[in-house]
Amino acid sequence: MYHHVKKLMYTVRVGSPDPRFGNMLLEQFGGANGELAAAMQYSIQGLNCDDMAIKDLLMDIGTEELSHLEVVGTLAKLHLKPMKKDAEAANQDPLIAIAGGGGVALCNSMGNSWTADYLKVTGELDVDLRSNIAAEARAKIVYERLIGFCDDVGTKEALQFLMTREITHLQAFMKALESLVKHPLSIGSIPPSPVIVDQFYNTSTGEGDHGEIDATGPWNEELEVIESPALQEFQVIKATPKEGRTTLDAKKPSAKKRNVSRG
Ligand code: MN
Ligand code: MN
Numbered sequence: 001m002y003h004h005v006k007k008l009m010y011t012v013r014v015g016s017p018d019p020r021f022g023n024m025l026l027e028q029f030g031g032a033n034g035e036l037a038a039a040m041q042y043s044i045q046g047l048n049c050d051d052m053a054i055k056d057l058l059m060d061i062g063t064e065e066l067s068h069l070e071v072v073g074t075l076a077k078l079h080l081k082p083m084k085k086d087a088e089a090a091n092q093d094p095l096i097a098i099a100g101g102g103g104v105a106l107c108n109s110m111g112n113s114w115t116a117d118y119l120k121v122t123g124e125l126d127v128d129l130r131s132n133i134a135a136e137a138r139a140k141i142v143y144e145r146l147i148g149f150c151d152d153v154g155t156k157e158a159l160q161f162l163m164t165r166e167i168t169h170l171q172a173f174m175k176a177l178e179s180l181v182k183h184p185l186s187i188g189s190i191p192p193s194p195v196i197v198d199q200f201y202n203t204s205t206g207e208g209d210h211g212e213i214d215a216t217g218p219w220n221e222e223l224e225v226i227e228s229p230a231l232q233e234f235q236v237i238k239a240t241p242k243e244g245r246t247t248l249d250a251k252k253p254s255a256k257k258r259n260v261s262r263g
Contacts, residue, residue, distance in 0.1 A: 002063075009067040010161045014078040019092040021150055022079030026096075028072045028146065028162075031108035033138040034073050037066035037118040041135060044121050044129045054125060054176050061169050068162055075155055076104045076195050117229035127187060129177040136170035139163075193244025196236060200225045 028034045042062030045187035049055040082089035088099035095111040096104075106114040120131035125203040143163035150156050185192075205214050226234055226248065238245040 002066075006204055008071050008074060009064070010071050012071060012074045012158050013076070013154050014075065015154050016081045018081055018102040018150075018152065019083050020097065021146075021152075021155070022076050023093040023096065024146060024149060025072060025076040025079060025108060026104070026109045027142055028139070029069065029076055029104055030106035030114035032118045033135065033141075033142050034035050034108070034114075035065050035069035035139075036106065036114055038135060038139060039063070039069055040120060040178075041119045042118070042132065042206050043228060044119065045132075048121065048123050049125065050199060054179075056128075057176055064165065068165065070156060071162060073104050074185075075158055079106065079155070080187040124180075124188065126180050129173050129180075133170060133177070135164045136173060140170065156243060174210065181243040191241045193239045193241055195249055196239060196244035198223050199246070201234075202227050203229060235237050 009041075026034075030036060031250055039062050040059065042058045042065065046055050046058030046062055049058055053176060080093070080096055083097040090102070093111075094105075099105075108114075120128070120135070122131070124127055140163055143159050143166065147156055147159050147163065157227065200212070200220040202220075202225055205228055207213055219236065226232075235247045236245070237247060239248070
């Protein structure tokens with residue numbers, strides 16, 4: 001059950017309201033990486049979660065995000081307030097001023113309505129935790145950018161608090177994922193096809209006019225690199241988990257015997 005307490009998690013003080021900044025803040029209110037999206041993503045994952053320890057974590061953080069929503073909403077409301085009477089301020093966001101009466105609405109800075117399509121809920125705990133780690137990283141960088149475009153000291157302090165909490169959450173989700181003790185490449189239960197899993201398809205080649213290169217790095221150094229597969233009529237012959245085969249294997253029978261399965 002939920003209970004509302006008439007205190008904000010962080011005391012909000014806005015010295016000089018800035019309607020333009022109030023509009024930017026809506027990204028963290030009703031935007032794709034905002035607090036409502038975070039609160040709903042973790043809470044709905046929590047409802048689905050059968051691991052009671054991680055369910056507790058999801059509900060703890062999901063509920064904290066609702067408190068963040070309240071702080072961001074209060075900040076936005078204070079910054080948007082001049083729109084109620086001042087025509088110049090109203091010009092900064094006519095949708096909020098005219099349709100919303102100068103108050104906060106569940107939309108992003110461009111006026112697009114919040115949507116549950118923002119949420120990532122797969123019902124596979126490790127997969128959901130990875131989505132949450134990415135969501136926290138996005139929330140952190142959005143707060144950082146907002147701080148960069150903000151002149152009001154009190155607002156900056158509140159945003160610094162909210163940004164900091166996202167790092168705490170990021171760490172909690174990382175530790176929860178680690179606690180599942182799963183190999184990072186082990187997703188679901190069907191194993192990947194041998195041979196194919198260890199191939200890197202070099203499908204973007206040559207050099208570009210702006211310094212673009214054909215690069216080698218840790219992502220492909222240890223794999224069998226297939227150069228320009230389309231140009232050498234490369235095709236996958238069989239992709240069943242036990243025997244992945246490609247036209248290149250047909251030319252090199254020895255490759256079939258490589259044991260490259262991943263647990
Ligand atoms: Mn948050
Ligand atoms: Mn968070």
